[in-house]
Amino acid sequence: MSMYENILISTQGQTAIVTINREDKLNALNMQTLSELSAALDEIAADSTVRGVIITGQGAKAFVAGADIKEFLDQTAMEASALSRYGQEHVMNKIHHFGKPVVAAINGFALGGGLELALACHMRIAVSSAKMGLPEVSLGIIPGYGGTQRLTHLIGRGKALEMILTADMITASEAKEFGLINHFVETYEELMEKTLAILERTYTRSSTALAAAIEAVNVGLEDSSRGYEAEIHLFGKCFGSADMKEGVAAFLEKRKPNF
Structure with missing residues (x-):
């Protein structure tokens, strides 16, 4: 720094x-x-x-x-x-x-x-x-x-x-x-x-999902008419992430995810 x-x-x-x-x-x-x-x-x-x-x-x-x-x-x-x-x-x-x-x-x-x-x-x-x-x-x-x-x-x-x-x-x-x-x-x-x-x-959660959640909340605050659509888009986008695959795998394997 x-x-x-x-x-x-x-x-x-x-x-x-x-x-x-x-x-x-x-x-x-x-x-x-x-x-x-x-x-x-x-x-x-x-x-x-x-x-x-x-x-x-x-x-x-x-x-x-x-x-x-x-x-x-x-x-x-x-x-x-x-x-x-x-x-x-x-x-x-x-x-x-x-x-x-x-x-x-x-x-x-x-x-x-x-x-x-x-x-x-x-x-x-x-x-x-x-x-x-x-x-x-x-x-x-x-x-x-x-x-x-x-x-x-x-x-x-x-x-x-x-x-x-x-x-x-x-x-x-x-x-x-x-x-x-x-x-x-x-x-x-x-x-x-x-x-x-x-x-x-x-920090125990997905950094990809955290960023998406912040973005979705902010879009809804700035323009409520776009909030739900932004959430839909960002929800889908998360499914292409490595974090999503790790999170689901960890859940099914009954272990803590490694984000």
Whole structure:
């Protein structure tokens, strides 16, 4: 893996751990960090030894406390749109469509662009002390990295609009109740243990099938009229894979599959 200035990448078994490493800035997302995340995701996608990804923040205070507001100063509407497009297309959408499971380990504040980063992940786990929110309207703007769309898909229009329009933060307990996160735990150690445990369960399954399942779910979210057809196509496509042959053989032979 390449070395980066604003992110750290380590591996634990088959899991790549990507840590936003700007603790003194509460891990805020500036343009350089977005660029490094995009490049790192490409590297991880191409690495056959990695089967899953954890995204987290450095330190005990913040996952990512938002975008780097200093970069907003003096931006024109056109420049701001370009920034939003870059973040969405090169980072958030890349995570959303990633062919390997990506889990956000929310170790502290996940606000603005930080919450949008977590929303782009396939699953989210948080410490109980974490706070989440989209405060953009307090700055006279709206979420620009997919937050208005992904939050609504996860928790529904009413709850999403309440969070966006009030700009209020919610607790991990509320986030779990709303369906924004999958689980919450008490400590950082438990956070990483839980996140790794979930990913490692997926490693006992077919990586071909996991990628197909992610794609099928995403197609249905983006265009519900195409979801069922995508599922039919991907279901059939799986039948041509070596994983399917191994999975069926293992089932009939009453043994664990070797994926």
